[in-house]
Amino acid sequence: MAVDPDHVLRAAAALLTRKSTATMDEVAKAAGISRATLHRHFAGRDALVRALESLGIAECEAALDAARLDDGTASEAVRRLVGAMEPAAGLLGFLYTENQLFEGEAQNPGWTLIDERISALFRRGQLGGEFRIDLTPAWLTEALYGLMASGAWMVQSGKGAPRDFQHMIVELLLGGALRREES
Amino acid sequence: MAVDPDHVLRAAAALLTRKSTATMDEVAKAAGISRATLHRHFAGRDALVRALESLGIAECEAALDAARLDDGTASEAVRRLVGAMEPAAGLLGFLYTENQLFEGEAQNPGWTLIDERISALFRRGQLGGEFRIDLTPAWLTEALYGLMASGAWMVQSGKGAPRDFQHMIVELLLGGALRREES
DNA sequence: CCACCATGAGACATTGATGTCTCATATGGA
DNA sequence: TCCATATGAGACATCAATGTCTCATGGTGG
Known part of the structure; x- marks a missing residue:
């Protein structure tokens, strides 16, 4: 009887990922509940997006923890991440x-934390002589986001296989497109 | 007296780039014309977006032409592009x-042309032994888009300098983050 | 079995954007 | 000068999404 808010959030995420302009009605249908119930759990679209943001931050932090960024080489850590x-x-x-879109509003500080943890990983790789130093950690972090978004888009649109996701991103991010003799 | 449609399009592009949900009213103000006039030139928001799409395609094709993708090494061509x-x-x-968002609707065939031209460039690099072959041209193309979007976002948000745009993207896309002995 | 409570369905007003219209004005050319 | 045309300003209806409300229902716990 009781609706599982987490299940609703996951359904909303799955739908909004594909169609970012989906209405509350569509979100409710996707979650298998009525619009009234959806509105009882999330006071409005803003609240829903904020909850999704919190979910995203939580999942990112869980991924960061699971990837053990301080263990082994930075390259291995990036791959795990x-x-x-x-x-x-x-x-x-x-x-x-x-x-x-949230131009005026303050960005959730959780993202800053996440940015810093990922940047720290790239910085560790630079200090250890593993990564080149002419690309800033901030850019590498941003590029990681962009590549993950592109990778997710490719998988979602069927242009790429899910099993290639990690390989595609890591290989391009770390190794680049150029063919190397040594490898 | 006569409104320059191209100027209106550029203003709309500049605004929508920053705020993708801007209203027709805001677009009109940004272009320095009234909403009525904006609507006289572009029958609606859809028409405006389609016109922007045509502009984007035209600029892409112009860039592809200017970059002379068939000249020199593929790496040089990528840098020029x-x-x-x-x-x-x-x-x-x-x-x-x-x-x-245009799920059901057909994608403008112009994009397909552009995709193919860029993919062909990466394929040329692979056939010439310049690029690694374990990353598909389709993925490299998509990654290029993603990195350009990330780069534009960094520049736009002030986190990166415009003069670093080309270097950041090309170096990461071609060389990757790993430090190389040979270079 | 009964009371309770969350839900589903739907009505309703509100809001914001959109598209259309009219009219006054100004600009440019004949 | 005079006319044609494009524009600006704003009124107006429409539409879609939203948020709020009521009421009936069905499942659950006591």
Whole structure:
């Protein structure tokens, strides 16, 4: 009888990931509940998006924890991170574009934390001589987001296989497109 | 007296790039004309977006032509392409996200042409032994879009300098984050 | 079995954007 | 100068989404 708010959020995320302009009615249908009930749990579209943002932040942090960014080489950590974030990639893409609208409003500080943890990973790789130093950690972080969004889009549109997601992103992000002799 | 439709389009592109949900009223104000006049030139929001899409396609094709993708090494061609597309990167980012809404409707065939030209460039690099072959041209193309969108976002939000745009994208796309002995 | 409570369905007003219309004005050309 | 045309300003109806409300229902716990 009782609606599971988490299930509703996941359904909303799945729908809004594909169609970011879906109405509350469509979200409710996607979650298998009525619009009235949806509105009882989330006071409005803003509240829903904020809840999705919190969910996205939580999943990112869980992925960051699971990836153990301080263990092993930075490259291995990046690979683990991409793999751990794959399930949340679609949601991340939605929030990534959606947050550009919140111009005036303050950005959720959770993102800053996440940015800093990922930037720290790239910085660790640079200090350890593993990563090149002419690309800033901030850019590498942003590029990781962009590549994950592109990867999620490719998988979602059927242009790429889900099993290639991690490989595509990590290989391009770390190795680049150029063919190397040594490898 | 006569309104320059191209000027209106550029103003609309500049605004919608920053705020993709801007109303027709805001677009009109940004272009310095009244909403009535805006509506006289573009029969509605759909028509406006379609016109922007045509503009984006035209600018992309112009950039592709200017970059002379068949000349020199593929790497050099990629570098020229990114530089040539930089002015249109913001508009591209807008259309890239906006077009995800056109689910049912057919995608403008112009994009397919552009995709194919860029894919062909990456394929040329692979056949010439310049690019690695474990990353598909389709993925490299998509990644290029994603990185350009991220780069445009960084520049636009003030987190990155415009003069670094081309370098950031090309170096990451081609060389990757890993430090190389040979270079 | 009964009371309770969450839900579903739908009506309703509100809001914001849109598209259309009219009219006054100003600009440019004949 | 005079006319044609494009524009600006604003009124107006329409539409879609939203938020709120009521009421009936069905499942659950006591």
